[in-house]
Structure formats: C-alpha cells, structure tokens
Amino acid sequence: MRTHTDSVGVVIPQTVRFDSSISLASGVCLPGFELVYETYGALNDDASNAVLVCHALSGNHHAAGFHAPTDGVAGWWDNMIGPGKPIDTNQFFVVSSNNLGGCHGSTGPSSINSSTGQPYGSSFPLVTVEDWVRTQTMLADHLGIKCFAAVIGGSLGGMQALAWSYLFPHRIRHALVIAAASKLTAQNIGFNDVARQAILSDPDFHGGDYYQFGVVPSRGLKLARMLGHITYLSDDVMGARFGRLLQNGGINFGFGIEFEVESYLRYQGEKFSSSFDANTYLLMTRALDYFDPARLHDDDLSLALSEVRAKTLVVSFTSDWRFSPARSKEIVKALLDNGAQVSYAEIKADYGHDAFLLEGTYYHALIRNYMQRLMCQD
C-alpha cells in the first residue's frame, strides 16, 4: 500500500450490471449494460456526502489513487481528489464511473455483444450527455444515493454536471461546471470532424468493425489526438514549453521530427492510439457536438435551465480557447436569468483548456473552499 498520506491509495474498480434495458436519446434501446466505477472515501449514514465526478473525452473511472502499489501513475484527477485535497475524501464519498460507450470497462463499442459473441463495433449506438446522466442515476440508485452533494466535471465532464442540474434537479445540490460550455462552437465541431474523418478514413477502420480484422485505425486515432492536444494547450504555453526548439540542434530538411513540438505531439498521439478505442473516441466527440440543452427550447439557454435547483459554481480559465470564458459566462447568465444561485470564477492560467486538470494555487483553493462550505450551507 502506498504511504502518501494525501492519496486514496490502492483502489479496486467495481462493476455493476444493469439488466433492465435503457432507451437512449437516439431511439435505440440498449438491453442491459455494465458500468465500471471507483469510489473514494466513505458514504455517511444519510448518504448526504456523495460527490459524482464526471470524466472528459479521454478520461475514465480511474480518477484518483493507484491500481497497484507499484503503479507509477495515479488517476487522472489525483491532485484534486484525496484525503485533505480539494475534494476531500475524509469528508466526501466520491464516485467516478467510466461513461457508457467508453473503452475502460463500461459497455462500449469494443465490448462483446452477448447476442452475437462479437464486439459491438459499428452496431454500438451513439450516446448523449443526457444518456450518460441517466445511466449515472442508475449507478447512484445502486449505491443508495438519492441526491449528490455535488456533481463535478471539467470539459465534457462539466457538461454532464450541467445536464444533471436540469435533468434531475432534485438529485443534485451543487454543480461544479469547470472549463465547459453549454454547446460547442462551429470551430469546435470543425476540429472534432477533422479528428473523426482521420479515423473514419483510415483503411484499418473497416466501418468501425476493425476488431474482427485484428487491426486498429491507429493512424487516424493518432492524428485525432495530436490535433486535440494542440487545442487543449494555449499558444503561449506551447511557445514557452517548445518554442522553435530543434530536436537535433539543426535543420535536416526532411519530414522527420525537426522541432521538439513535433516530437511531443507524435509521442502523445502514439501513446493514446495504443491505449484508447477509436470507436469510443468517435462516440465521445459526437456527444460533445450534440450537447446543446437550448436546442429544444428555441435556442434559449435560460429556458433550458429553468428547472435548475442546484447551486452552481462555474469556473473558466483565461487562456482556454477551446471552451473560452465567454462560453462559461453564457451558462452563468442563463442561471442568473432564472434566479439560480451561481458563483463564477475566471482563473488566470496560461495553460489553456487542460488547466482544469492541473494543480493551480487559486484554482485548487477555490474548489477546496467551495467544497468545505458546501456541507455547512445545505
């Protein structure tokens, strides 16, 4: 067992199977599915201290701690979740699940479809942010949680936190919507579509049924991740980290790696493409594209959020050009239009969109203070 006093230590993922079918936003009915999840801390007697953490595009259920004492890398939000950390597991019971359609244990395109004995592949239905929230309520029921003290997420995870607040207003007391937006811009959708086209046009994609060919569309997924990475960072932080540094000191006049930034992006792309499922990447980017609670309310976000009862903390980062502060302010305005209780913080950060994953003095102090007051307020 690891001895870090601020770590949740070694955690064992759990899996819950739901045998009842679920009707998805697409109209497709999924006859049962599994969710893999982790929990940190202890649920109190009246189940009032539960916090749901929602992951972003490439995340999973492993948000904190380690899977083995020898693990070198902790969960993706380990700097945020743990004993004494901003989301303090001495105080809260934290739940983190892999989204439906994922590739880390929850039922998804790479899972075996029991009715065929083959991976779902192209037959796996598209899911929406709202679908995810519905499956998360089923997990909450399973864990005996009627109402979350808070639902927290960054980026696509922030969209889930927001969706919780308008879909299940009586099951969430606080929403922490971080580095998110109520809908993607055309530019965002454009980037997503380039990423998808890279995967879809990879000859190893085989219409999504590559599993049975013993290949994966790794070229396409690598390109998608390289592109994504650029948009998660600010121009300034890329300049500070890489600038125009040359890999080998001089120019070689070729298409191999010349600049450090190329080395970094290609490495990130390679690593990701060997550990993530391309169909899940496609599905996740479409869920991002589709999310737009105002769409069915005459494009009026205030109307879409009129049922929200949760208190909301909206957080943005100054250098985030993928989900800019302006997008966060749209959420704040719509909540204020409804007289909802909302706090807004715009954190000065150089890092770009990925700042939500990093330890920042003011950022973590903000979340820590909000979470500490949260149990007293209610």
Added chain:
Amino acid sequence: MRTHTDSVGVVIPQTVRFDSSISLASGVCLPGFELVYETYGALNDDASNAVLVCHALSGNHHAAGFHAPTDGVAGWWDNMIGPGKPIDTNQFFVVSSNNLGGCHGSTGPSSINSSTGQPYGSSFPLVTVEDWVRTQTMLADHLGIKCFAAVIGGSLGGMQALAWSYLFPHRIRHALVIAAASKLTAQNIGFNDVARQAILSDPDFHGGDYYQFGVVPSRGLKLARMLGHITYLSDDVMGARFGRLLQNGGINFGFGIEFEVESYLRYQGEKFSSSFDANTYLLMTRALDYFDPARLHDDDLSLALSEVRAKTLVVSFTSDWRFSPARSKEIVKALLDNGAQVSYAEIKADYGHDAFLLEGTYYHALIRNYMQRLMCQD
C-alpha cells in the same frame, strides 16, 4: 475577351527555363528548373514600375484575370490586382510566379525529372523561403527588372516579401508584408505537423512516390486542408456563417454530415485534394516552419533585418489567430530598431487569417493609397 473594365482580362501564363543549376539552402543542387508566371500591365521604359506578388501555401501564379473567356473563377487576388484596383495595372507591371516546388507549372515534385523520365516525387529537394526569393531574382533578371517597386505578399507570401528586403536590399524599394510573421509559433508548427502526418501516414503516399502507383494520398491531403481551413477562419466568422446549423434539420445520430460546418469543411477538403499535389503541400508547410530569419542571428530579428533598405508596410488583421497582430508587430519593432521606414496597419476584420484575400473597405483603401503614393515618393 471578358469586358469587365476592372479586370486584366484573359492572361496567358508563360514559362521560363533556367538551365544553370541552383544551389539550395538544403545543400542540394538543382540542375535547372522552370518557373511559370503571369504578368499584368506593362513594364515602363526604365523598368521602375514592376511589382512582384508572392503567393501563399496553396496559391499559384494565377493571381488575376482569367485563363479563358469562359472561366467562371478569376485569379486568387483578382480583387486586388487590375486596372483601377489597389494594385493598379494601369500603373504597375505586376509579376506573379508559381513557386519552385509548386504543382501548377513550376518545377516541383510532380514534374518529370528529365534524368529519370519519372516524376521527382520523394527525390525533390525541400526549398526555403530564401530559395524562392533567389529564383524570383532570376525571373526578374529574365524580365529585365533590376529593382522591384514593391514586393507584396500575404501569409507565406508576406514572408517572401520580407525575405526579399533583407536578402536583396538593393532590388526592392517597398515591401508589403501582410498577415505574416517572422517565424511560426510552436502551435503553428504543430498544426502543420498534424497536416503532414495525415499525408505521410496515408497508405497511398508510398513514401512520396505515389505517382508511379497511379494513386494520390487524397485522404491525407483532404484532412490537411480541412484542418488548415479551420485555422484560416476566426471562431467568430465560423459561428456567424455556420453556427450549429444542421444539414438536415435534425440530428441523425451518426458520423455522416450533421452540421453545416462539416459539409463545408469536407467539401473544401475534397476540392483541394483533387487539385493540389500532396508533396507540394508537404514542401510548402516545411518552408513555413523553417522560415526564421533571426535563427542565424542569435534569435535577434533586429540583427537579421539590419540590411533592410526598403520602405515597409506591415498589415495585420485583428481576428487572425494563425498570424496574429502581435507577430506583425515583432517585424515592425525589428525594422524600427534599425531606423527603417515602416508603416503598420492593424485592420479590424472578423474573418481571420483569410481576411488578406478578401475585399475589405479599409484594407483595400490602405493598399490603394500606399501604392498610389509609392511611385511619387521614390
């Protein structure tokens, strides 16, 4: 013959062959090459009214007019060049060539290498902005032009105008450096590398020698162009043009075209990939990456520009996030450090980087006024 009074009308491209070998920045010696070019207007007796227009990444020699009376589409800068237009062909003799390495008539990777009888393909050397400028001086010699009244370009074309001013200070009286930078940022290089990787990893690329296989890496080139397009436009203009408009009115839960912006980008990608050579695209993006006159001067741009004698107009566009106004100001500062005559205009424009290609009231008035005063000043 077209009757537009402000058009240069039908133009016939010309080709010049240089049989003397040229030593490139890469160290490779190219034994002769051809440049295709167009001219508009008439050279005056003392050859003092010549203007060189340099093209950007996907451009070519066909900057103005039409190739046939039935042509529906004019040259790429037809709104700028013509009788009575900002670059007035009643006054100036305008020269526009396709860069060495191009795919529209000048010698490039898709040209036949006479020593093998096959397309150059992967054996075509990389060329730099400075190489292009040297070949352009050879074209000037051929045309009897000792000194250009102005060298003008946007984006990669602006880099060529800048390079003219420090490489051949006595052959250029004015440089118009529009929507350019003295070097790419890490983010720019990153985007270029994603585009290149899309092409290089396309199974139809065949190491650059796809011509002999009867295929072209169109999937990769399409992706490259889609990505490029997003970065040429501002987030705001994409929002205004496409927003979240759905192609078919509703969501279809699939990976086909859902949003208008996807339709636009895919169409642009398809069109480009059927008319441009992938090897040229690779070569052009590398020339962009490599351009950095300060590199051999201790990263001191002022030092790199110390020989500049030309008067310079630097123009940027407020919404250009690929070559932002801050990058243009670096050029202005370095020129001012040397006591050079430089004017700077930051044009308010919503369109993003591509604004340099469009007709803008203030933008065109600026260029028109600058060009009109230019002949009187000297």
